[in-house]
Amino acid sequence: MGVIVQTFTSRLIQVAATAGILTLLLGLAVFAAVLEAKEGVTPDSVATGELWSGDFLVMRLRRIGNSDPLSEVTQVKERLEGLFEMGLAPWEIKARKLKKGGALIVARGRVILTVTDAQARENDTLPGKLAFLWASNLRQALSEFSSFRLFPSSKTIPLGERFGFQLKGDFPGPFTITLSDPSIGELSFDEKTRTIVVESKKQGWSSLNVRSGDLNAVANVWVKQYAGVLPRSVLAEVTGNPADSELIKEAVMARLRQSLSVRPMAYVQLPDEIWVPASLPRGTSTALRVPVRIAGKDYLPAEEKVLVTVKNVILPREDTGYLMVSNRPETFLRSGVLLHEPIRDGVPVRLMFHHKNGVPGVDEYFQVKLVNRFAAPSKVFMTGGVGGPSRDEMQVGHLAAGRYLDVLMADKGKIVTIPARSEYLVTLEKLAPDRVISGILQFKVI
Template sequence: MSKDIASFLLVFALFSGWSHAREVRVKSVTASGRVTISVNGVPCITLASGAGSLSVQDRANLIRLRLERWAGAGANPKFGVARKGSSYRVTGAGEILAVPTAADAKRLGLKRRSTAHRWAATLQRAWNTPFLTLSPSGAVIGMGMSRTFQVGGGASGPIYVRSEPEGLVSINQSGKTITLTGRNPGQGSISVIRDGASVTSALLVLKLAGSVRPVQLEVTGGSVPRDVLEEAFSYEIDASMKLEPGCVYKLTQPPAFPSVWTRGDQLTLSATVYMHGPQRLGVTRSIPITVQRRKVDRATGTVLFYSNYPERVTVPQTLFRQTVNHDTNTRLLYHHQNGTSAAMNLGIDIYNPGDKSVHALVVDGTGPVTPDTVLTGHVAAYRYLKRHVDGVGIVLRIPPGARRRIVRAQLKINDTASGILMVRPLSGGDILLTAAAEHGPETDRAPAQLVKNDAVFPSPDKTIEAEYEVGKTWAHIALGRHAITNPNGTKLSGNYGVVYTVKLRISNPTPSPRKVQVLFEAKAGAARGAFLVDGKLVQTPMIYPPAEVKITDFHLRAGERRNVTIITLPAAGGSYPAGIIVHG
């Protein structure tokens, strides 16, 4: 809780006794030979006749004088009824106040006993009703926000309102309703004057902790899963928040994205956030969200960035920095272990050095942060393969000179972060892609000058045609055996991040049905495989040489031929070369 609000609560407690006027007003009005006595604006007793030697006005004066004496003494009488013979007396503060006559009772259509009880009950209710009230007795109002106050009590006549200091709030009055709108931050009060009485309520006007802008998301692909929509939202929500210094926000109601978005080109929904901070008014806001499905043409080329030097990071440093050319699919494979003596942050950033906004497509295959180097690389490959084939990605807008962090990984000692990303500028020019190991919070500074990096490989895709016929020699397909080489002569041992498309033809020339098996073979060490077999995603457990594990199998009828497409890529953390075996 901020000091401003804490001190206001103390003032609020003091002011709470001022939000109503405890004085008691007694009036008598004569009309048509009758006199009505009111307490705090509430008609309580109507006298229709005199009594004995007292005229109706004499009776009224005696009752009014007693009530005024009690009010002036600050008494809090308990009104009741006492019987004496055939008469009934209204009592209060240990005295007789009034005795209803037969004419008084007849006017009400009651007997004198019932009349006395009605007078006593009405007097008690009116006496306990403050003459003038203002509720609430205090309020915290945000700048630009409004709060309604209500004037109550028995007072009558014009209502006069003022704020202290002047200009703290704007005032709009309609009858007994007063609407205050915060204009300037500060502490003060509002006072209401009516019928000679006044009441005051405490005010605290604060700046709001923040405001929100609508979130505009763009994604690609015909079947967009929920996790991609959630990632797109996580990229953009920070930019949609306009927070005051020192304030933070919490997502209290995340957007209800569908499990898979398949229909239509636009999706509309919302999320709810709570913003708060020191010396600011916490506010809850709804963020409108629009998701647009974008159609993207095929890129003119593909290049692989390989960020693995050093694999074990011992000091904070820039790990990779390279230009991503416009309309080129750039695949980044990163795989780094925290070898420092403290927690470390790994950040992947897109920086726009130009003077125009850039829209960049990002296909994210991020593995979990874990000490298991094989697992994180395998999960990254598994996630990337599915999105790569389905064309599912997120389109980000990077303003001129701005930086967007697309990967935030927090690594404990010996943890590894691994992932495969595809980044492609769609409009606005080239961008800079950087990977950095950091101790401490990230900054918005622009990256340093471009550093030459030899781990850039054009044309990082391979297509292999293979054939297996039942009853003949098994088919062996090598993965990562023949390293690709870049123009500088640098080889990529294991071909990590290279996408293999295997076009496999299988046939069964025998007169009987036969089963054909497709196996994953470990050759260089521990490895796991992720494969798309005719669009179906398959993963294998970790195996060690010379083990083999099934990827899938096919049941071929006699004389049947079949074409199968298998897509895979060597995953970081595993040991390659490895292989695919087909036999039956």
């Protein structure tokens, strides 16, 4: 008896992760020979000053109080261009953290820009980190003025994978290759192809620096994990004489969600509509491809057109071996487990539940889940109907019974595989105060 059925309520806290837009865009670009200061505006209508090198956004300053961001980036442009005319090498641009707060971007002993705590907060980071990133962007932009450079100038490498940067142009003699954060990865150099290979070891950011004499080539290296892992193919099993399109869609989506491995704070994107056949006769199968995407801030998106094979399995109709009832208390006054019962292997069981949220002013989440305590996967057939949530106690009971009889007479249901020592969510419904939910479900461990 390794599979347990539970009904319970909880005050579920859902954390929604949204794809963020980085203030600083790092990417491949064609650089102009001069820096250009531009006026901009954020999506929330805040004026900005932006420093560009060709199509590359080097930095963006937001207006804070009475500040003039356009004037500030113009001063950065003028200071750097003056130093560049005096032979400034990109590697001479550095960031310094101040003990009393804030940070500086400096070159040859001159202050190029003061990065304030307020600017750092607007970029959701710390002054030292923001100054370090902007200084790196400036080094990257100015390094393009020389024929001695790395290509590409910026790259995101999946954690555990390798990528090669090509060293282009002429250099006066021996050179050194370093990562500003050596823990990011290991370096190797192929003399024949002039390729520097970074084998990523840890998430984070680092600048890749190649120095030969007074020349310096810089590339930005990001190492990120994929937001999740997707299967190439899955099997969804249903029953029905025949299985209709609604059941097929439900089984496909449930199987896809179950098959995904999603990292913390990442989110899953599934299509709103998928094509499925109008019906699937018993003993037959069909296949379809469903685009699935897992994404999240600070992750690489994982995308796949998953091949889903849907098989209509023939199972004999059987009477239930025993009945489980979850209605004590019928009106619950706090969160907690309402029913906890084992399911016997090979014996069909029926679960009837009927509950009302009696917690004043608080939404509760009613859940039915199957818990597999085995050290091996368990295969479970399930079917049934749910009514509600509603204030009308009689109506939800009638709806649940009617839906259960409809699927029972058509032999409709689905078969799920619950991995070892894990659980499967059968039902999740939000119950507002004084709302009632009722259901009749049937399970069999096969």
